[in-house]
Amino acid sequence: MKKQFKLGVIGGGFMAYAIVKGAIESDFIRANKIVVSDCNAENLQKFKDYGCFTVTDNKRVAESCDYLLFAVKPQNFPAVCEDIRNCDCPNVISIMAGIEKKKIRAALPRVEKICRVMPNLPCSIGSGMVAADASDYTEQDDLQFFAGLFDALGAYLSVDESKMHAVTGISGSGPAYVFLFIKSLIEAGKKEGLTEDEACVLAAQTVAGGADMYIHEKATTDIDTLIRRVCSKGGTTERAMQSFEKDGFTAIVERAVEACVQRSKELAE
Numbered sequence: 001m002k003k004q005f006k007l008g009v010i011g012g013g014f015m016a017y018a019i020v021k022g023a024i025e026s027d028f029i030r031a032n033k034i035v036v037s038d039c040n041a042e043n044l045q046k047f048k049d050y051g052c053f054t055v056t057d058n059k060r061v062a063e064s065c066d067y068l069l070f071a072v073k074p075q076n077f078p079a080v081c082e083d084i085r086n087c088d089c090p091n092v093i094s095i096m097a098g099i100e101k102k103k104i105r106a107a108l109p110r111v112e113k114i115c116r117v118m119p120n121l122p123c124s125i126g127s128g129m130v131a132a133d134a135s136d137y138t139e140q141d142d143l144q145f146f147a148g149l150f151d152a153l154g155a156y157l158s159v160d161e162s163k164m165h166a167v168t169g170i171s172g173s174g175p176a177y178v179f180l181f182i183k184s185l186i187e188a189g190k191k192e193g194l195t196e197d198e199a200c201v202l203a204a205q206t207v208a209g210g211a212d213m214y215i216h217e218k219a220t221t222d223i224d225t226l227i228r229r230v231c232s233k234g235g236t237t238e239r240a241m242q243s244f245e246k247d248g249f250t251a252i253v254e255r256a257v258e259a260c261v262q263r264s265k266e267l268a269e
Helices: 014-025 041-049 058-063 074-084 101-107 121-125 140-151 161-172 174-191 196-217 223-230 236-246 249-268
Strands: 005-010 034-037 053-055 065-070 089-094 111-118 128-133 154-158
Touching (some): 014 041, 014 121, 014 140, 034 041, 034 058, 041 053, 058 065, 089 101, 089 140, 111 140, 111 161, 121 128, 121 174, 128 140, 140 154, 161 249, 196 223, 236 249
Parallel strands (some): 005 034, 065 089, 089 111, 128 154
Antiparallel strands (some): 111 128
């Protein structure tokens, strides 16, 4: 039986809005082919303004779409399951951190196939990272749908679900680490006499430019070589890198990622 909507979304938060906005603005899906449910009227209004159909009934969404996107917080998943337990959900897309496919199947036995996805915050401006396990799917139409849905959000990487905790630790939560580094550079710049505006421009563009250069050069130049290019023997950058090493910068980052991954595993239990 043909469903009324191509995409149904349960959860109208920031990331759901980014995905829907990208799909509409790239002309991948017409707004009238998307239905969104949420208990927050303000959230729903944003989707309504884009021309999407909005409801407060999760069951209605699940029963009326070809692809169902779970975009709720992991701790809210059990309540959603109570609403839609008896619905036929042939195609599920989940962006819930830490919730493995086996847990979704156990809670919703009528679900047939699941694409598990980890997007990140910069997806909202088309510069994000989307990692996905779509291994349940072999049909080209399904795979093209996922590619079209996420292409407008940034880079796309296919990964096995077993690596999704690591993905969460690096790209899912990673933008916060980058923002913290930029903030630290800004504060250091102000301490050295720059205005906040001056420090913001210098810090943000330096981080963006460094990332762009690494992406551009990584096929032919390893990252240690890039670091050495900036470090003149006995120069200013070398002194800064020695300070980073003394303070255990690499270990600090590794411990933070490890803590994030551990929390992701806890959510999966």
